Amino acid sequence: MxxxxxxxxxxxxxxxxxxxxxxxxxxxxxxxxxxxxxxxxxxxxxxxxxxxxxxxxxxxxxxxxxxxxxxxxxxxxxxxxxxxxxxxxxxxxxxxxxxxxxxxxxxxxxxxxLLPATSSLKAVNITATKPLIERKIDRTVMNVENSVLAAGNSAMEILERAPGVTIDKDDNISLKGKQGVTVMLDGKLTYLSSAQLANMLRSTDGNTIQSIEIITNPSAKYDAAGNSGIINIKLKKNKSAGTNGSLAATGGYGQNHKASTSLNLNHKDGNLNVFGNYSYTNNKRPQDINLNRAVTNNGKLTYFDENTDMLGSRNSHNYKLGADYDLSKTNTLGVQVTGYNSAFDANSFNNTLISPDKINTSAVTTTNNRTIERYNNIAANINNRIVLDTAGKELSMDADYSHFYNKQSNNYANNYFYADGITLRTNSLLRNSLPSKINIGTFKADYTNPLGKTVKLEAGMKFSYVATNNDLRTDSILNNNWVTDAGRTNLYKYTENINAGYVNFSKSWKKTSLQAGLRAEQTNSKGDSRDVNNVTLINERHYLSWFPSVFVNQELSDKHSLGLNYSRRIDRPSYDDLNSFQQILNAYTYQQGNPNLKPQYTNSYELSYTYNKKYNATLGYSLTTDVMVELPEQIGVNTLITRDNLAQQTNYSLNVNAPFTIAKWWSVNNNFTAFYLGFKTNTTKLNLDNGQFAGSGNAINTFILSKTVKAEGTFNYQSPLTYGLFHIRSQYSFDAGISKSFAEKKANLKFSVSDVFNTRKQNLTVRQGNLNFDVFQKNETRVARLTFTYNFGNSKIQSRRHQSGADDEKNRVKSGN
CATH class of the missing domain: 2.60.40.10 (Immunoglobulins)
Incomplete structure (x- = not known):
């Protein structure tokens, strides 16, 4: 309000x-x-x-x-x-x-x-702003809305700067060193896999984001998915009665152009509130990948030095339209439609030098690849919120439907030469297409009942149904005709139903608060994979899982408080990770799903300490069983990448958040995480027992240069770490920006440069059995951006934030780069 x-x-x-x-x-x-x-x-x-x-x-x-x-x-x-x-x-x-x-x-x-004022204040100018990083009892909040560095960046680029968050070369998101993060938008689970989630986040304009919440130990009220916790991205919401909104436009350049624009509108008239937003992004993104492999095949050692240069172009449209109507003083009905259309086109060139000794090249392979990807999503939500009494008793219900239609196609032209340029063997032409359809339906209801002044009971239920259809087709040239490659062509259907219910109890005393909850989720899934000969592989599962959670907070004095948390969580395989058929990455690299991939379970414990309601330290321990990891496998001269379950993953962590005010005009927020990540498994395919202490952190400096000018500078660091078979080297970067407000602070101009010294890159190695390779990847990270924003309208009423029930299922849908 x-x-x-x-x-x-x-x-x-x-x-x-x-x-x-x-x-x-x-x-x-x-x-x-x-x-x-x-x-x-x-x-x-x-x-x-x-x-x-x-x-x-x-x-x-x-x-x-x-x-x-x-x-x-x-x-x-x-x-x-x-x-x-x-x-x-x-x-x-x-x-x-x-x-x-x-x-x-x-x-x-x-x-x-309260009754509306008949006159307005004209001389009062309110200038207080939220700090960039806020630490709350159950979460860390990154207030993006007024940040200089957020202007013009995508949601993915902003997320890379969030405390304790790291993103690897394949856009997998980790929190305090652990993968398995559930990402929500406005409290709604996205149901997207890591790849499709990356596509959506890169298509989301940072100017539409209000804040990012990091919840490492969620309560039983939340879906149990996400072993390392939940990241909730809250989008901006209009706050004014009448007609109001905001407009933002960004232009940027690194190695290629970057452009985005967004519009937010809100109109309230009587009992009806209508709201909506639209954003558009257009940018090019180069990528350079080096893969050096030492392959032993039939007792002979051969070195493959692969270099891939790719230039991708992305155009994205995101939209939201909704309305809230007050049926009565205590009953509000809301509807909302959201969606996005994203087009990604890329040309890549791969050059592979093959040699017996790393010095004398014996053969060369080149691959030209044209990639076309289209991602479309539309989702509808209808919700009803009923306030049952003035004591806080409330019932809310959500019904959701989402439809995804994605299509990917690749055309590969492979050429093989001796070192002197003479053709080694017949050139090959391959093409594949992967259209996929995903339909998601959910219904959830949440009930809150204060049983007294210090006691509250919450209960709820949720039903979800997901149906996916992937039709992978691969063709190759034979006698100048395209012929289906039966070994890489199949139709894959997957259905999943999850029935869930929870109860949450909280009680507070003078200096102590307790919250305990229990959630149950019953899962029914079926995978149906058929090749061109209609040979069928069926994988069906039914299981019931329980997820308890306990939270205790104790105020020791006015300046000291302690918190102790426990929760159990689950990560289910993404839909595409269960598909057993191969997809081509390049002439010597393939990826394949695993229909026998099992869900992983995590038990997490946290002990937190807060001093002076400002400085925070958190000790954490978690144990994950059947942990899902990416495993490369050397088959002849080819590398096959798949996912499998390891026995367990152990994580110890210490997180410290310490904000300091150095001068009236200079403040700095320091966030550091030290952690140990260990993996164990012992199977016929792999015997592994490794781990490493690692750390990450950032220091965010804010400079108030005048009443209308603010500057920021952020240093980010990630130490070397080990994740499964992968040994990842350190990386660091520095970002800087400055902003100026004018027109009575309704307008703002921001200039920022990400990765000023162009140091952000990813290097990793694998040394396990017959696996011996190094990967170097450099994306375009140094980009200068200029962003203009303008706010207009009144400031009395805000649109109600809608809470969809279909977000966990969306979080497991695959997407593009």
């Missing part, structure tokens, strides 16, 4: 009021006051300021804020007679009648209603 800057000003005011109150000499606290605040429409007034005044002289005693349900609590109130004042920007202040508090009593104040 108000701007983010206003909320920050309120928090600063509350902190100042707390200091004043502590400076006074008062007797021991003896009572508590509770109540609620509503608007003229009878809806909860979230984040309203509630002030406790002495009745005899109206002096301020304490302050608080209402939550999203409009509820407030003021604890440790001394004996006396008081008045409650409630205020919110755009509304007249309102007062309660006299309230008497006696020893060890809890007083409930009648509901306070």
């Amino acid at each position: 108000k701007s983010i800057t206003y909320r920050l000003l309120l928090l600063l005011g509350l902190a100042a009021g707390s200091v004043v109150a502590q400076a006074q000499t008062t007797p021991a606290p003896a009572g508590k006051i509770t109540g609620s605040v509503i608007t003229e429409q009878g809806k909860p007034a979230d984040y309203a300021t509630v002030t406790l005044l002495r009745a005899k002289d109206s002096s301020i005693v304490k302050s608080s804020l209402t939550n999203e349900a409009g509820l407030y609590t003021i604890e440790r109130v001394n004996n006396g007679i008081y008045i409650i004042k409630a205020t919110i920007i755009g509304y007249n202040k309102t007062f309660s009648g006299p309230v008497t508090v006696e020893a060890n009593t809890a007083v409930k104040v009648p509901v306070l209603q």
Whole structure:
């Protein structure tokens, strides 16, 4: 109901009021006051300021804020007679009648209603902003909205800078060294695999992002997917009554052009609120990959030095359109349609030098590849939120349907020569296409019931159904005709149904809070793979899994607090990882799914310490069984990449977040994570027992140069680490930017450079059995961008954030680069 800057000003005011109150000499606290605040429409007034005044002289005693349900609590109130004042920007202040508090009593104040102000403030200029990194009880928040570095970057590029997050060469996201991250948008699971998730994130304009939440130990209310936790990307939402919105445009250049634009609109009239946004991106992205392999075949050692240069071009359209309608003061019905259309076209050239001694080249293979990828998605959501009483009892329901249609095609021209240029063997032409359709339907319901002033019960259920259809076809030239390659052609269908339910209980005391929950998920899946001869491979599974969670927080004093968390989680294989047929990557490299891939389970424990509500340290331990990892296998001169289950993965971690104010104009937020990642397995194919201590961190510097000028500089570092068979070398980078606001702070101009010194690159090695190779990959990371944003409209009401139920299933859909 108000701007983010206003909320920050309120928090600063509350902190100042707390200091004043502590400076006074008062007797021991003896009572508590509770109540609620509503608007003229009878809806909860979230984040309203509630002030406790002495009745005899109206002096301020304490302050608080209402939550999203409009509820407030003021604890440790001394004996006396008081008045409650409630205020919110755009509304007249309102007062309660006299309230008497006696020893060890809890007083409930009648509901306070706020009425719209008849005049507006014209001379007040609110300038407070949220810090870039915020540490909360159960999550770390990266406030992207006002960041200089976020302007013009894609969601993927912003995510690379988030605390504890790393992204590897294949766009797999890790948190504190562990893969298996569940990514959500506005609290909705995306149901995309790592590859398709990467496509969506690269297609999402950073100017549309408000914040990124990192939740390492989610409660039972969340889907159990994601062994290392949840990353929730919250998109900007309009906050004004009437008609309002924002416009952003970015132009950038590195080795090639970058361009993006976005528009957000919101209109509220009476009980109806209509909102929507649209963004467009257009950029080219070069990529350079070197793969050096030492291959032993029939007792003979041969070296393959492969170099691939690729230039890809991406055009993406993202859109959202929705509406909320207040059926009554306590019942809101909402609908929303979202989608994206993304086109990726790339030309790549692979040159492979083959030699017996790394010096004298004996043969050369070249591959030209033309890649065309199209990704289309449309999703619809209908939701209903019912406030059952003023005490906070609430019921919400969501029904979702999503349809994905993706199509990938490649054309390979392979040429084989001796070192002197004479043709070694007949050139080959290959082509493949992989159209895929995915349909997802979900329904979920969540119920919240405060059983008392300090006790809350939550319960819910969810049903999801996923149907995928992948039709892989590979052809080669034979006698000048295209002929189907039966060994690389198949039709793969996969269906999955998950039925889930949870219960969550929370209780708070004066200095202790407890939350315990249990979630059950019953999974039914069926994979149906058929080749050109209609030979069928069926893989069917049915299993029930339980996921407990416990959270305890203890305030030791005003400056010291402890937290202890436990949760159990699951990661299911992505749909394409279960497809057993091969796909061509280049002349000597293939990838193949594994129909026998099992889900992995993780038990996670965390002990956290907070000092002065500012400095945080978290110790973590997790054990993952049947951990899914990417495993290369050498077959003759070819490398086959597949996924398999290892016995276990062990993770120990220490995360420290320490913000410092060096001067009034200079602040720095430091976030460091040290961790140990170990893997064990002992099978006929692989005997592995390895691990390594590693670390990552960033230091984000913010410089307030004037009332309208702000600069940022960020240093990022990732130490060497071991992940399964892969030994990954260190990488580091430095980003910088500056912004200037004008036109009464409605407009802003930002200039930023990512990876200023062009140091961000990825190097890894594998030394295991007959596997001996090195990979070097360099993407275009040094890019300069100029972004202009303009905000227009009022600032009273915000569109309700929709919570879809179809996000976990979307998170496992495959996508492109």
